[in-house]
Amino acid sequence: MSIRFNVNGFPYEVQPADYAVDITLNTFLREHLHLTATKYMCLEGGCGSCVCVVQRRHPVTAELQTHAVNSCLMLLNTCNDVDIITDEGLGNKSSGYHPLQKRLARLNGTQCGFCSPGFVMNMYGLLEGKGGVVSMSEVEDAFGGNICRCTGYRPILDAMKSFAVDSNIEVPADCVDIEDSFELICPRTGQCSTSNCSRKTLPCQDNCHWYWPKTLVELFAALDQVAGGEEYILVGGNTAHGVYRRSKTIQHYIDINSVAELKHHSIEADHLQLGANMSLTDAMQLFQQATSRAGFEYCAQLWQHFNLIANVPVRNNGTLAGNISIKKQHPEFPSDVFITFESLNAQVLVHDNAHTQRVMTLLEYLHDRTPKLVIGAFILRSYPKEKFLFNSYKILPRAQNVHAYVNAGFLIEWQNSQRRIVGSARICFGNIHPGFVHAQTVEQFLVGRDLFDDATVVQVFEQLQSSLQPVEMPPEASPEYRQKLACSLFYKFLLGSAPREVVRERLRSGGQLLERPLSSGKQSFETIPKKYPVSQAVQKLEGLVQCSGEAKYMNDLLTTSNAVYCAFVTAKRVGATIEGIDTKAAFQCKGVVAFYSLKDVPGENNFNNTTVFTVEPEEIFCAGRVKYYDQPLGVIAANSQDIAVYAASLVQVTYANDQAKIYRSINAVLAENKDDRKFQNMEKSEKIPKLVPAAGDITGRGILQLNSQYYFTIEPQTTVVIPEEEGLRVYCATHWMDVTQASISRMLKLHANMVQLEVKRIGGSFGAKQTRANQVACACALVAFKLNRPARFVQTIESMMESNGKRWACRSDYEFLARENGSIRRLVNNYYEDAGCTLNENVVFYLTQAAIRNVYNLTDSNFSANGTAIKTDAPSNSWFRAPGTAEAIAMTETAIEHIAFACKLDPADVRLVNLRPGNKMIQLLPRFLASTEYRKRRTEINLFNAQNRWRKRGLGLALMEFPLNVTFAWCYPATVAIYHADGSVIISHGGIEVGQGLNTKVAQVAAFVLGVPLDRVRIAASDTVLGANSFVTANSMTSDVVGRAVRKACETLNKRLEPVKQKLGAQAKWEEVIESAFMQSISLIATESYVKGDQPNYSIFGLSLSELELDILTGNHLIRRVDILEDAGESLNPSIDVGQVEGAFVMGLGYYLTELLRYDRQTGRLLTNRTWNYHPPGAKDIPIDFRIELLQKSPNPVGFLRSKAIGEPPFCLAVGVLFALQHAIQSAREDAGLPREWVRLGAPTTPETVVLSAGSEVHKFSLS
């Protein structure tokens, strides 16, 4: 007995008994079919890297449906009779590329490329599902579940929107060919989905059973097989596993996807019936159809609300009953299906057996404990719009794909046609506390009252406030915010539905949620033809193979079938010492192979074995006192990743000598003045004397708090180690091969030459894989070495977030004295940065201090900055894009803004008056203010704010001088070889392509210096032979320094070739020159190295202006427009550099607006450790109007080929959004009658901070 399906048109038949009972489609594709274009990271539906497309027949309509799905959640055994299409099936180098792949690559939509196949497949699913006809707004809406950490989304959205029927995206002519206009349907699919298979039940591994019922009768027959005390699951989309992990002890898996009764729907005159296991997508389609029917107009709002549930691939497989069942099992779950259906008084049809059904309310269903209850359908009755008023809300921390802070549904029945007196009311809120649904007192109070009468309104909010008593539910937002938000939502409902004349004009815009229009971008830059292909906006060399999934990352490399998989076992008691480790339960799991800890390490227990940046060793495995919650103490090796992760959780650890108190943050250390945890900057500025304020002088002080940030690379920390005849071959996602090699070899007491690394590319780092990659690499190497078997270690998202260091958090305590015109007389900044448990990769000493004066006239006589690194009980923090520099610039820019606020001056004027004489900003700032129409827009915004009570706009300026410090760039080797066979060129260098475009820029340089066409140049993987001893790829400098090494090598070759060229004459072709040189025994290989001093330091300038609009009632915002002027010198490749600017800025938006890390204060445990609760920006969080200009006619006299580095600086410019928020919030506070005070906004400033700072009070809510 088997299950059958097609993958990319090829039929497969598998025996479920051969695989783990819950093997996912992703694991099967990658590990058994070796189709590695489909990636994975989060394994919970939150990143989109695993998206592929499935095609299957609907069990009721027999219609062939095509959808994008998350292969990480879809179980293989639900793929029976399904056609599966992966990126490999769309196109590749032998069969030709698909238009989607080509367009994404051509429009510069890839950087590291790890997310790219997921984007391609999501778009393919969308197009196929809609018969190729989609609008730009449908496209822009569809990517909420695809996270790209590199690009800032703009180029991806452009590429995807260019396929829309209403597209206005300019596509380069060379990208549109006949083929592109277009046969999108994969020719090999559609053969499988015949639903003729007769399999009903199969025994699987570990005494488990799978069932494939087709009818309710068969479903209950399957349920009859479930003995008392055994666990079962009705498998719909299996997406609930992305929210709460499925139990490991389920024995019966009943696939209900073919049970027609559960998929059926109907639209009757007075009700809609929705089959329990309709997918959320199908339910939305039904809502769309129903909207035009009398009584079902409210379905338009249901559609809107469902459009905010999860993301497209999750909705394509996730079902209504699956969602409601989560709510039943976990009452605290803020289900959107539940809140909307309950407010609409939906009924549930349930079955205890195949032949009878009962009708109950949703609440009755949630509380019913009858075993084996199956939901058959949901019934939504009609609500004629003359008699009823309905609306629902969901407020999220970012634009899409997050569960609600608070959600709500309100249904009012009118007593009469005047539509003011309430007949009955249903007022439901989610995420207040697990038992709360209805605001019953308000529901009763409203009956018979005028909903829009001011006196009623006042009383409603009094009652609402007292009945809404949220409880602490970490990591959810504070009860205070959730209460305010819930009240605000009802207020919004009133404002939005009251007759126009009832609501004061200034209040009206509060009645609507912010509506985001389509986004767009503009990019301007110059190119310099005489330097081509250098300076040319050429497509990224590996863009196409990234988009087709042919580009290989570490985890795509195959090892033999005897490979083992690894997972860390971690310590959970900070400050204690480990007394015992009991692995008995872990070894009882079938498939566990080994456990190793400190005692198994033959050499040094240090994964950060460098001679620079590292002042103390970092333990691979805990060796004594536990330094932080979830510190690795050992590694489990098993036959699969799932088994390794599960077994690791079963290891029991006993502790001794508990530490009394944990110091998890800077504030905890400062609060108790723990001097032993403070490490002062050696180069601290001289203390400056206190000055006596002169008449008109303004003084002030403030605190800026910038919390940490998680890297969120889409490629996880990954290492694959293969034992070889001598030593180990290591494939590690690292951008410092030298340290990985040294750490492994010293750990294993092997000579370094026995540990050979190869790194083709890595799927994003931003610093995550500079040294943090080595802990995984060392543990993996230890396993491979001990077992003499290939080992693979891919850290789970939880493990990465819990156990690895992150951005250094920062706190600045500043005080200032300024003249009336804002000019600074004295500025003192005492700042602290959170090192975690070691002082390695110290940002205070190397980076923050160097950037802290920014572009201002801050001298030793008016400025003092004292930095202190603070040791906390946290993983050792590490460099993260613009480490230390972003904080330095944020601190100084904040002080400038605060001075402007205190002096009641325009922040631009205060900047102008404080610029350092001779600084380039003196030219740039006035020009930027003019080109962005700063003054005019500020006036318009102030007018808008005066006219709107609940909507506020703000404008935020940020200036940057980023000091590029290359003094610690040791050595970067590069080898350039020319093949005599055809003159083609191959390069291997010591840098690492992390998505920053290094390989493309280096190839452009080689083509330029050698004088060959770019397509003749190829870049090989980096390794520890030709890249021996190479220094780290970091600090935005690698294109400069590796470019210099490559140029040197090319010049060496040119010198050798010169006599040959002279001899053959100017007409000789390149191939002839090379062949002739070869015949003369001239070496066609040259190795050169960048050495310290080859490149001087220089400064990089940038400006940004951010405009945003706030909804004061919810705290949500829209970034209406951002202008960035970035000084890239003579850019080596403007399209790559524009991509770096956009990507860095958007990553900065995440830092300042959405990415919140929360910890348990008692234990130090990270509570936001998944995509479910940690939120980097998505495609609809980017600026709506995003304008990037690379400064023109601005060669860098000391830069490589007159260029400037680009990767990190633009991150610093995102701080401007804080100032825009401040501008908007101040207007709201003024309206609220609060005293004029600077508001402390830091990183991140979430909607919670906005609402709690804006001063609005619920008891003052009124309509008039």
Ligand SMILES: Cc1cc2nc3c(=O)[nH]c(=O)nc-3n(C[C@H](O)[C@H](O)[C@H](O)COP(=O)(O)OP(=O)(O)OC[C@H]3O[C@@H](n4cnc5c(N)ncnc54)[C@H](O)[C@@H]3O)c2cc1C
């Ligand atoms: C990334 C992500 C984001 C999400 N965001 C949101 C969100 O913002 N808002 C929100 O409300 N939800 C959200 N969800 C939840 C999502 O809506 C549910 O996961 C989905 O609806 C579950 O359906 P399923 O078919 O996949 O259930 P499955 O995972 O297949 O099953 C879940 C449970 O339902 C039971 N079950 C299934 N069918 C029946 C039936 N007919 N009768 C009785 N029991 C049944 C099963 O036994 C099982 O216990 C999110 C999920 C993910 C993965």
Ligand code: FES
């Ligand atoms: S791996 Fe499937 S969504 Fe992240």
Ligand code: FES
């Ligand atoms: S290119 Fe999207 S994550 Fe790197």
